[in-house]
Amino acid sequence: MPKLGMEPIRKHALVKATIVEIGRVGSLDVTVSQIAKRAGMSSALAHHYFGSKEDMFLAAMRHVLTLYGAEVRGALAVAEGPQGRVRAILRASFSASNFRREAVGAWLNFWVLAQSVPEARRLLGVYQRRLQSNLIAALRPLAGDRAPAVAAGLGALIDGLYLREVLKSGPADGASAAATAIAHLEAELVRAR
Amino acid sequence: MPKLGMEPIRKHALVKATIVEIGRVGSLDVTVSQIAKRAGMSSALAHHYFGSKEDMFLAAMRHVLTLYGAEVRGALAVAEGPQGRVRAILRASFSASNFRREAVGAWLNFWVLAQSVPEARRLLGVYQRRLQSNLIAALRPLAGDRAPAVAAGLGALIDGLYLREVLKSGPADGASAAATAIAHLEAELVRAR
DNA sequence: TTTTTTGTTGATTGACGAGTCAATAAACTT
DNA sequence: AAGTTTATTGACTCGTCAATCAACAAAAAA
Numbered sequence: 001m002p003k004l005g006m007e008p009i010r011k012h013a014l015v016k017a018t019i020v021e022i023g024r025v026g027s028l029d030v031t032v033s034q035i036a037k038r039a040g041m042s043s044a045l046a047h048h049y050f051g052s053k054e055d056m057f058l059a060a061m062r063h064v065l066t067l068y069g070a071e072v073r074g075a076l077a078v079a080e081g082p083q084g085r086v087r088a089i090l091r092a093s094f095s096a097s098n099f100r101r102e103a104v105g106a107w108l109n110f111w112v113l114a115q116s117v118p119e120a121r122r123l124l125g126v127y128q129r130r131l132q133s134n135l136i137a138a139l140r141p142l143a144g145d146r147a148p149a150v151a152a153g154l155g156a157l158i159d160g161l162y163l164r165e166v167l168k169s170g171p172a173d174g175a176s177a178a179a180t181a182i183a184h185l186e187a188e189l190v191r192a193r
Numbered sequence: 194m195p196k197l198g199m200e201p202i203r204k205h206a207l208v209k210a211t212i213v214e215i216g217r218v219g220s221l222d223v224t225v226s227q228i229a230k231r232a233g234m235s236s237a238l239a240h241h242y243f244g245s246k247e248d249m250f251l252a253a254m255r256h257v258l259t260l261y262g263a264e265v266r267g268a269l270a271v272a273e274g275p276q277g278r279v280r281a282i283l284r285a286s287f288s289a290s291n292f293r294r295e296a297v298g299a300w301l302n303f304w305v306l307a308q309s310v311p312e313a314r315r316l317l318g319v320y321q322r323r324l325q326s327n328l329i330a331a332l333r334p335l336a337g338d339r340a341p342a343v344a345a346g347l348g349a350l351i352d353g354l355y356l357r358e359v360l361k362s363g364p365a366d367g368a369s370a371a372a373t374a375i376a377h378l379e380a381e382l383v384r385a386r
Numbered sequence: 387t388t389t390t391t392t393g394t395t396g397a398t399t400g401a402c403g404a405g406t407c408a409a410t411a412a413a414c415t416t
Numbered sequence: 417a418a419g420t421t422t423a424t425t426g427a428c429t430c431g432t433c434a435a436t437c438a439a440c441a442a443a444a445a446a
Contacts, residue, residue, distance in 0.1 A: 004443065006393060026308025028220070031433060042395050047435060105308060112305055114360060115219025115298060124360060153350065153373050160353025167307060167317060180346050187380040197413065199423060224403060235425050240405060390445070399436075406429075415420070 011049050011059070013039040018060040023102025028057070028109050058119055061110045065127050068098050072134065083189075085138035086154075089131070090181050093158050094174035101172050104165050131155055142189055150188045157181055204242050204252070206232040211253040216295025221250070221302050251312055254303045258320050261291050265327065276382075278331035279347075282324070283374050286351050287367035294365050297358050324348055335382055343381045350374055 017039035021030045032053050036046040050056045075088035092098065114121040135151035143150045161177040210232035214223045225246050229239040243249045268281035285291065307314040328344035336343045354370040 004392065010393090027305055032435090033433080043434085044395055044397095044436085045393075048394080051435095053434065108305060108308075111356065111359070112220055112301060115301075121360065128357075128360070149373070149376060153377050156353035156357050156373065157346065157350045157377075158353070159356045160349035160351070163304065163352045163356055164321075164349050166304070167314065167321070180342070180349065183342060184346050184350075184377060184381070187383070188377070190380070190383065197422065203423090225405085226403075236404085237406085237425055237427095238423080241424080244405095246404070388446085390443105392441100392443080394441080395439090397437085397439105399434105401434090402432090404429105404431090407427085408425105409427105410425090411423085413420105413422075416418090 007049060010039070010041065010045065013041075014046055014049065014056060015060050015063045018056050019064065019106045020102055022060070022109050023105035026105055026109075028113060032056070054117065057110075057113060058117070058123070060106065061113070061120060061123055064098075064103060064106060064110070065123060068092070069127070069130065071095060071098060072131075076134070082138055082141040086135065086142070086185060087182065089134055089138065090158070090178055090185070094161075094178040094181070096172075096174060099162075099165065099172050099174035099177065101166075104162055104172065107162055108166050128155070131158075146188075150185075153188070154181065154185060157184055200242060203232070203234065203238065206234075207239055207242065207249060208253050208256045211249050212257065212299045213295055215253070215302050216298035219298055219302075221306060225249070247310065250303075250306060251310070251316070253299065254306070254313060254316055257291075257296055257299060257303070258316060261285070262320070262323065264288060264291060265324075269327070275331055275334040279328065279335070279378060280375065282327055282331065283351070283371055283378070287354075287371040287374070289365075289367060292355075292358065292365050292367035292370065294358075297355055297365065300355055301359050321348070324351075339381075343378075346381070347374065347378060350377055 014035060017035045018030070021035050021038055022028060025034075031043075032046050033043040035056065036043040039046070046056065050059065071092040072089055075092040076085055079085045079088035097103075110120060111124065114124045132151055132155055135154055136147050139147040139150050139154075158181060161180060165172055165177065207228060210228045211223070214228050214231055215221060218227075224236075225239050226236040228249065229236040232239070239249065243252065264285040265282055268285040269278055272278045272281035290296075303313060304317065307317045325344055325348055328347055329340050332340040332343050332347075351374060354373060358365055358370065
């Protein structure tokens with residue numbers, strides 16, 4: 001009983017399943033069958049919609065990057081003042097929806113993927129540049145010429161906090177990660193003044 | 194013509210080859226044959242000395258962690274004053290021998306390994322705790338009660354700078370990474386005073 | 387109503403790779 | 417000299433998995 005218009009639904013289910021499975025297993029050694037099973041379909045169908053496993057990975061990567069980007073944009077839209085803008089970016093970065101164990105685990109693995117798959121590297125590059133320019137713009141009024149340097153540090157710190165999260169046991173603690181980042185930010189700003 | 198006492202030589206060659214291959218390929222999807230070939234022997238011999246591929250990975254991981262630990266200890270031994278001690282740790286972290294492309298690439302992949310292999314997680318945990326306690330000890334005279342918090346930030350920043358390095362093209366630039374870390378350190382110290 | 391398009395899967399193919407084994411040889415021991 | 421330990425590899429087993437195929441079903445188009 002083929003209902004039509006299944007494609008977007010199936011694709012989305014596969015993307016979500018891909019993220020969950022990568023996060024669960026903790027590596028990219030996830031079989032298409034595992035993913036398909038979690039998404040409630042046969043592996044053949046997964047291959048039907050995405051040409052290959054790699055395409056599935058890339059779609060999943062685009063998805064988390066898109067979500068993150070949207071959240072940052074949303075937070076920036078309602079932020080007030082330069083300080084508010086930087087804090088908005090940090091809040092979005094460590095929000096419950098992005099800073100979940102499975103998403104963070106997937107994130108780390110996408111980083112690995114970027115080492116060998118050019119398109120993955122490109123996607124991550126886009127994300128990094130956008131984050132960087134958002135940070136610099138927000139920091140310019142606060143740190144002046146030092147804005148790029150402060151942004152570089154803050155960006156690396158965010159990634160480092162993600163990295164460390166994957167080794168922790170227990171539920172993700174976005175609040176304390178955010179606090180660490182904000183502490184650094186304030187230290188830099190005190191100094192800049 | 195079996196010369197005796199080959200075991201340590203072969204093992205070491207395999208460990209080095211493992212790191213190089215993981216760094217080169219950019220993932221843990223490296224075959225035992227590839228590693229063995231680079232180390233100049235048959236895959237059967239590699240299996241003979243290490244029981245399994247996983248054992249090889251763990252030995253490689255221990256090796257980079259040991260090297261890093263030794264370098265930190267060496268730098269600390271000749272450091273003068275609290276500031277000097279913190280800087281020594283940073284210098285060791287971004288030294289040319291640790292902050293090489295292949296080592297950094299391997300590092301990232303060991304992080305992934307830690308997600309699914311308990312022993313790998315344990316090793317990384319040991320490294321993290323040691324780094325953390327070194328940092329806290331060095332920071333205590335400088336930041337007092339805030340030492341643990343500052344150390345947490347600095348530790349995450351170091352890992353983040355490693356992470357970002359793997360995406361860059363061109364030769365590794367330890368100097369600029371170190372500069373970023375030192376800038377953050379100084380910002381925190383100015384504030385603490 | 388025939389034809390085409392879309393959805394779906396079980397079965398199969400083909401490749402690859404970890405780990406084992408049997409065999410060979412050179413040392414060391416007794 | 418006979419026996420044991422260490423070094424070494426080519427060939428093989430066995431499992432896994434990405435990708436393909438053939439076939440079936442139902443909706444939409446002609």
